Amino acid sequence: MSKLPVLPGALIPKNEKLNFIWNADLVFYDGPLVSLFKKDDDDFIFFWVDADSRHNRWVVTPVGRADLAQYLEKTLSLRSIIDRAELLLVFEATKQAQRKNARTIVPSKLLQEYLPDQDSFLYDNIATDAALQLASADVGKYRIGLDGELYIDDIAAVPRVYQQLYSFHYGLGNLDRAAVRSALNRFLTSWKGGINAVNMFTGLRGVTPSIHRARVLELHYASPGHIELELLKEFAADIARTCQQIVPAASYGKSEKLYSDIYVYFRKEQLSGFDSDGGSASQRLTSMQRKALSKFVDQYFEIVNWAHYKDEFQGLGLDPLTQLRMLLAYYRRLRVLRRYSVEGKISLV
Structure with missing residues (x-):
């Protein structure tokens, strides 16, 4: 008592x-x-x-x-x-x-x-x-420009995808905080389908204090318009730079080819499925598979120009298959922003 x-x-x-x-x-x-x-x-x-x-x-x-x-x-x-x-x-x-x-x-x-x-x-x-x-984090204002013909689902999609990418960068940028590292490892330990990707991006808000979340200050659309956010400016800049890397047609062609090549390799090596209750595919990788998958990871980092993230990413201690699953989930969301940017409907400024 x-x-x-x-x-x-x-x-x-x-x-x-x-x-x-x-x-x-x-x-x-x-x-x-x-x-x-x-x-x-x-x-x-x-x-x-x-x-x-x-x-x-x-x-x-x-x-x-x-x-x-x-x-x-x-x-x-x-x-x-x-x-x-x-x-x-x-x-x-x-x-x-x-x-x-x-x-x-x-x-x-x-x-x-x-x-x-x-x-x-x-x-x-x-x-x-x-x-x-x-x-000490640098919190400030950031605008996503809006223009062109937009529908209500576009207005919903852009902030949702942006928030997910922001969470990814927040996670990598705060790995020295035990709570963030623990959350990422928990989401990535066993990859059981799309739910893991959703949790990885949106679940990080559980360890993101309100002062660091992307807060909407203003939403204005009159062609042109904007979404004004208050957030950590370094991560907003990282998203803009990464998206810009694949905006040119030639660069986008390389990223799409890499994406396709990875899934061809997954199918060839029977790695395309997600982990099941029968065990983790990551634990059964051969040395040759690890080498091939690591090469794909390096190619991805080169295409999006993420040299400054290499140490943080490797610091997660993930096997190359889990690394790729994480990067591919990011890329699927990044190309959504890329499409809106190429069509002139958004500008990341």
Whole structure:
């Protein structure tokens, strides 16, 4: 039985799961003290407040996009974030990481000794490397130009495909964050059809804090028009550069031939199917197959001019078949943007 002080609040039913996804530890001293989590599309800050011999007590506060940015930039304290919350969540975590006795509580009912100081800013001397990285990312505005004859499904398709490519670049660009690397490895460990590709692109949002997601600021269409986004500008530039690599007809011809050659090889080597419950095709690759598939990977990187991504990509530790599946899934989405660009319906500026 827990020896921690009893707190008021409404207990959450035991069968209700606390499906928070760890994103990054922000303050760490002999263990995490302040961490960033996500649930659905919302951000939450977990902060440690108490412990007994068997449990650690945590308080969870929601945090909006603007407040999270200010906290990371050291202009808003953790205490201010808590004071702005309507409800907090409190639970005890066992040594086996089980969450127990979860309850909601209003901030005014939290024990005084559990409240952070008014000066609880995320100063550099206590911030983790992950916190400093999140804070230093270059977030800015970016416009996708719109023109020509567009239909409502076009207006839906362009942002969807763009978001998926953005997630891919975000994943590769943040592999040094354990949560991102873990998410990518989870999606790619066993490739069971199209669901893996969807998860790889859209599932990364679970470890992408709101301050780094591509947020629509304005959508205007009057031929010409635009979609104005707020996002990480380096990844927007990477998408634009990669798309431009295959816009010229000659370059596109090379990329399409490579795409076709890969699937011819898959069929020849009986690698065209996805993994099944009977085992992973990646684990049965011969040395000759690995060599041939690795050559395809190198050719792909050359066509899209991704020399700057080579180390990050190899850092995933994936076998060449999984690498190709990942790259081909990206390419299928990239050529959608290419088609809109060639037809003059979008411009990546």
